[in-house]
Amino acid sequence: MATETNQETGKLEFILDVPFPSSREATVALRSLSPDREPRRGVISKRLSVSGSTLSVRWSADEARILRVSVNSFLDHLSLVVETMELFGPPVDL
Amino acid sequence: MTVVIGFEGSANKIGIGIIRDGEVLSNPRRTYITPPGQGFMPSDTARHHRAVILTVLKEALEQAGLKPADIDCVAYTKGPGMGAPLVTVALVARTVAQLWGKPLLGVNHCIGHIEMGRLITQADNPTVLYVSGGNTQVIAYLERRYRIFGETIDIAVGNCLDRFARVIKISNDPSPGYNIEQMAKKGSRYVELPYTVKGMDVSFSGILSFIEEAANKMLSSGQCTAEDLCFSLQETVFAMLVEITERAMAHCGSQEVLIVGGVGCNLRLQEMMGVMCKERGAKLFATDERFCIDNGAMIAQAGWEMFRSGYVTELEDSWITQRYRTDEVEVTWRD
Numbered sequence: 001m002a003t004e005t006n007q008e009t010g011k012l013e014f015i016l017d018v019p020f021p022s023s024r025e026a027t028v029a030l031r032s033l034s035p036d037r038e039p040r041r042g043v044i045s046k047r048l049s050v051s052g053s054t055l056s057v058r059w060s061a062d063e064a065r066i067l068r069v070s071v072n073s074f075l076d077h078l079s080l081v082v083e084t085m086e087l088f089g090p091p092v093d094l
Numbered sequence: 095m096t097v098v099i100g101f102e103g104s105a106n107k108i109g110i111g112i113i114r115d116g117e118v119l120s121n122p123r124r125t126y127i128t129p130p131g132q133g134f135m136p137s138d139t140a141r142h143h144r145a146v147i148l149t150v151l152k153e154a155l156e157q158a159g160l161k162p163a164d165i166d167c168v169a170y171t172k173g174p175g176m177g178a179p180l181v182t183v184a185l186v187a188r189t190v191a192q193l194w195g196k197p198l199l200g201v202n203h204c205i206g207h208i209e210m211g212r213l214i215t216q217a218d219n220p221t222v223l224y225v226s227g228g229n230t231q232v233i234a235y236l237e238r239r240y241r242i243f244g245e246t247i248d249i250a251v252g253n254c255l256d257r258f259a260r261v262i263k264i265s266n267d268p269s270p271g272y273n274i275e276q277m278a279k280k281g282s283r284y285v286e287l288p289y290t291v292k293g294m295d296v297s298f299s300g301i302l303s304f305i306e307e308a309a310n311k312m313l314s315s316g317q318c319t320a321e322d323l324c325f326s327l328q329e330t331v332f333a334m335l336v337e338i339t340e341r342a343m344a345h346c347g348s349q350e351v352l353i354v355g356g357v358g359c360n361l362r363l364q365e366m367m368g369v370m371c372k373e374r375g376a377k378l379f380a381t382d383e384r385f386c387i388d389n390g391a392m393i394a395q396a397g398w399e400m401f402r403s404g405y406v407t408e409l410e411d412s413w414i415t416q417r418y419r420t421d422e423v424e425v426t427w428r429d
Contacts, residue, residue: 032188035413036181077185080144084189087148088162092195 003067006060012067014059018078024091026050032081033074044070096402098167099154100394103183104175104203105228106134108143110154111391112165113398116213120157121384121391122150130263133256140178147186154390162194169397172200172407173418175228180414188412200407201396203388204229204420207354208240209399210392215379221348223339223367224420226355226388227252230296230335232342233420235428240420243342244294251331252357254298258327261306262313262320269387274324275360281325283318289330294341296334301327332363336370343376352379359386399427 003014020026030050038044044061057074061067085091097114109123126142128134155162170187173180191198208222222233222240230246249257252271259270264277288304290297305327312318339351351371353364364380371378385392403426 028189028192031192031409032185035188035410036184037413039177076144077181080147080182080185081189083148084186085193088151088190089193091193092163094195 009060011060011062012064014067014071016057016071016074018055018057020053020055023050023053025085025089026053026055028085028091029055029078029081033077038070040066046070046074096167096398097160097165098169098394098398098401099165100201100206100390100392100397101168101170101183101187102203102206102388102390102393103143103147103179104171104173105179105388106139106142107388108147108150108179108183109388109390110147110150111389111394112154112158112160113391113394115398118391119160120154121389122153122157123389124150125268127267130265131260132266133260136176136178139176140182143179143182147183151186151190162190165194165196167199167397167401167406168194168196169199169201169393169401171203171206171393171414172412173415174203175416177414177416180416184412184414188409192409197401197406198409198412199397199401199405200412201393201400202418202420202423203393204231204233205240205423206392206396208233208352209396210385210389211352211354211379211381213395214381214385215352217350217352217377217379219348220350220352220379221339221343221346222352222354223335223358224355225251225335225353225357225363227256227357229355230298231420232294232338234342234346234348235425236346238425238428240423240425242419242421243345244296244338247292247295247297248299249302251296251298251335252355254302254331255327255357257302258305258309258323261309262323264320269356271357271360274328275362277321278324278328278362281319281321281323283322283325284329285312285318285322285326287326287330289334291334291337294338296338298331301330328360328362332360332366335363336366339367340370340374343374349374349376350379351376354381354386356387359383403427
């Protein structure tokens with residue numbers, strides 16, 4: 001996790017890496033968390049990706065307040081998805 | 095056999111139901127109840143749903159006696175409703191659909207009410223009055239759409255009742271509407287309120303403002319009781335709803351009425367609608383609180399119809415939407 005100001009764009013950036021037991025589970029989380037768009041498109045962007053068994057999220061925002069709200073809400077959503085996987089997983093073989 | 099699990103959480107109820115070919119196998123539900131005088135806010139409601147949804151899901155599977163492998167499709171409410179609670183429920187639906195390797199299906203909440211009403215009452219082709227805390231619509235089926243013949247031009251009838259309950263601090267347990275209904279039985283004096291039918295549409299915000307002001311003045315001066323106000327409000331708004339329903343029936347040549355949505359379990363509304371139906375030689379269909387009030391089985395039932403006619407929702411298209419009109423959905427499962 002890290003927050004910093006991008007020297008070129010002047011935007012605040014936040015990067016979060018979440019380890020999962022396998023790439024399958026990281027992908028399930030990615031696809032559950034991706035569909036709903038940010039309510040304030042334009043002033044904040046969020047990009048999700050999976051590499052190996054790690055889910056990476058990268059935010060870029062104009063204001064710290066909006067960034068904080070988005071990160072907080074993402075963490076709430078992530079914890080729900082992880083708990084759902086723990087209780088109703090593991091994923092079936094495809 | 096087709097088994098569909100339905101997830102609903104667009105307002106203050108969170109429900110998960112399982113349907114197998116028209117049979118309700120389970121339908122557990124929890125309600126977020128706020129103290130008297132307070133409504134439910136989106137973020138608090140989402141927090142409530144978040145806290146109980148996985149327990150409710152366990153109950154739904156256990157009561158149905160099913161394993162995830164027995165399920166054919168995972169349906170959830172795509173909208174309309176409050177954003178934060180909708181997202182909470184959609185997240186779990188998307189996750190289990192992937193874990194279990196099942197197709198996902200986004201359902202329009204209003205269509206869920208209509209299809210559940212049709213299933214339970216066996217009404218064939220009714221004029222539908224859909225009345226709840228968030229919606230007020232008169233709907234009839236025509237050429238592959240549930241078409242809206244009349245609706246509220248401002249707030250929903252249930253919202254008008256809920257907010258009146260807050261003004262005079264009526265309990266929200268089990269629901270403000272239920273408590274108004276009980277109090278109205280003891281009211282005797284009719285206080286005249288604005289009657290606002292505008293063609294096929296209705297308006298409730300002016301009635302609410304009027305009765306809010308009247309409540310403060312008339313209750314403190316002893317001109318009427320809280321029970322009288324509950325009685326007067328119900329008589330007025332229900333008369334308006336019966337009027338536009340009757341006009342839609344006349345327009346469509348329909349001989350059936352189906353009442354759905356949370357306000358639909360109000361027995362006084364059912365009684366008034368029954369009188370109108372009797373006069374026209376029409377038949378009234380209504381359900382009780384299990385299926386009128388938001389529940390998971392209604393999303394499963396609409397999902398069952400949709401899935402059988404070929405609908406599925408790809409994960410990337412499974413975003414929720416706060417606005418989603420009843421007539422946006424092509425009804426491919428009816429003639």
